Amino acid sequence: MILRALCLCLCILLMPLPALAQSRAAVEAQFQSWLTTTLWPQARRAGIARATFDSAFRGVTLDWSLPDLSPPGGPKVPQQQRQSEFGAPARYFTRGTLDSATSIGRQMARQHATALARAEARTGVPARIILAIWGRESSYGRAAIPENAFRTLGTLAFMGRRDAYFRDEVIAALKIAQAGHAPAGAMKSSRAGALGQPQFMPSNFLKYATDGNGDGRADIWRSEADTIASIAAYLAKHGWQKGRDWGFEVTLPATLSCALEGPDQGRRIRDWAALGVTRTSGRPFPQPEANEDGFLMLPAGRHGPAFLVTRNFYVLKDYNMSDLYALFVGHVGDRIQYGSGDFRTDWDTLGRMNRSDIAVMQRSLQAMGHDTGGADGLPGFRTRRSIGRWQEATGRTATCFPTASLVKALAK
Template sequence: MAAIGWNALRRLRLAIAIMVALALGAGVPPAHAADAGFARFIAAIWPEAQRAGVSRATFDSVTTGLEPDYKLPDLILPGRPATGAPSQAEFVQVPADYLKEKSIARLAAQGQRLMQTYGPTLNAIEKRFGVPATIILAIWGRETDYGRYALPYDAMRVLATQAYVGRRKEQYRTEFIDGLLLLQRGDVSRKNFRASWGGATGLTQFLPSELAKHGVDFDGDGRVDIWTSVPDALASAAQQLVNKGWRPGLRWAYEVRAPANVDCTEGVPEVTKPIGEWLREGFLPVRGQKLTAAERAQPASLLQPEGIYGPSFLTTKNYFVIKEYNFSDLYVLFVGHLADRMTSPLPFATPWSASTQLRSRDVEAMQRHLTRIGLYKDKIDGKAGMLTRAALGAYQKSAGLKVDCWPSDAVLRAMSAAR
């Protein structure tokens, strides 16, 4: 009886322990449940990868043991708050902070040294593609500090995670397959295939699909290597600009002084006039710069990154080609100005103002209000770009406010009162 009682007691204790464990774990999915879903997702990509030319050996080599990185930004995870993309400096900093003179001067000095180091290569690239050496060096400097910035993530893990639970799943599914093809061709080793959180890779920051379209084997070794080959990285950047419409011999922009009566709502790409017409309206090239007849005939758009405050620019077709590399006015200004500084020590003629940048949620509130009243038809993204600034200027006109095309607390208060 005693033995039977002891066994019964042990069984009871075991049952109690199991029930307690179940109670404590109620509602918590198994630790690897999500990873099992990820494994099924990756397996489902195989037929599409195979059709694209990926071998089974490559696919298995890359995907065996591959795990998602749920710490990446811009993911949509079940049961968790949606994570947004990290705030890019191009969209949350005022120009004075983004275009810091100290950074520009340092990168320009390094760019001048690199022009000497890679002189023959840069001359050959410029001769072949028509893109100035200074422009492609400036892109390299902005993207990875001339290779000094080490990209922090495993590229294939990033691409797979973004394809699985990112906000742009279909795009990254394609990027993942293109990444497999890069590895299969031997363009990059698995170890060196590092990326940003968004999957951009290499010295000049390409997504795999962009590299597939624009990559150039400029050093002639039989592979497109933008990770360790400076000639390939710079030539690929030049080829991308050409493929997106770069025009040889055309400046990216002209800094000008705007007339006192400037209509800042005209600062949108849709308002394009010959530079000569802008000059007749009172815009003056800074430092007395003289423009040729050919330059005066070129069409250009007005850019005022701080509304009526700070510098003004007349932007050409090539400005918008650089913008294809990174869709930010501050990015293009950084690249264009850095390129200029490699041949001239002069900073912007007009200093940036001390204006402050509203929080993204406040700019979003403005965009929603402008959308409701029919003045804004673009994305609600909290970024005060060209279209948002022009819409703000149109609102200021209609509301009898000072028209400066800048998202300020005063405009936000006026909108709040109107609502």
């Protein structure tokens, strides 16, 4: 299949320019036919008015610059590897990114204090967390979100790798337009189809977007109050526990295994403390947290800061399924509200690795019976602790993080 896809790409590259233009023109014609014969009937069954549909797709053509496209009738193109090199966790927390998110976040906290207080009172989600997500997703509304949502979603629904998923998202976007949440010309998305300042997929908009200023719309493109209320509603409906923190930076005793990481290996925070886990600040864990579950989280294994996180950390991961994303949000939120500085423990300098090398390591561990959570070249907590368990079983010092030398050792 890969060879066929490569051959197709080569044929297209070698095709005379008039023929290439003609080929694209044929696909564009197929797209216009698909809008009429396939998408419109589905939209009509979902209650979309013809005027709404025609307005959304008037003048819309395919966006050929999007990744993972397979024109109808051609072979499915394998998903592109857009991150061939794995970035060490430290690269997620650059000085410029942290300082900018913090300083602008404090400005936004003052400027939108009323909307933030209203959202926090309604949902229990702290203002600092709302701000940190807003900052990460769209730089507090300052980032350009330039794409025509219907062009992006339509292209992905017609010839994207996940076409069925995006057909449903197109219908959701049409419902948003029909309800008048986004006036004409304001329906903008990312290149993945995520909408507005909170970067909601259309289906999530329908579930969580909230009118924060009382005008009857949830305008997450132009209204800061609606954006704030919508982020808070999303987290609340995903289980944010009012009054609890997201987590704490901690120091681990050398004897405590880094392979104890993960949301399925929780224990009461007071029990972690009994094992010698302490806060790097020197302060005790808050008394209300003592009898609640905490979970060890080591984004760089023994090569960086360690954290004891709460269930709220995993609510942040529901917004974006990345340990580093959730950690960034919690950390920036603390910096905004409390003036917290950098993590007390430094990140080790680690050599760069290709995702393909990490995938080799994951497959080797899987062959030994370890659960790495897949072989995608991204070292999530299952991969990290599998490395640690293998290291412990083979008499090595457990570090729970991939390195070039470990790839070689596992390849033997």
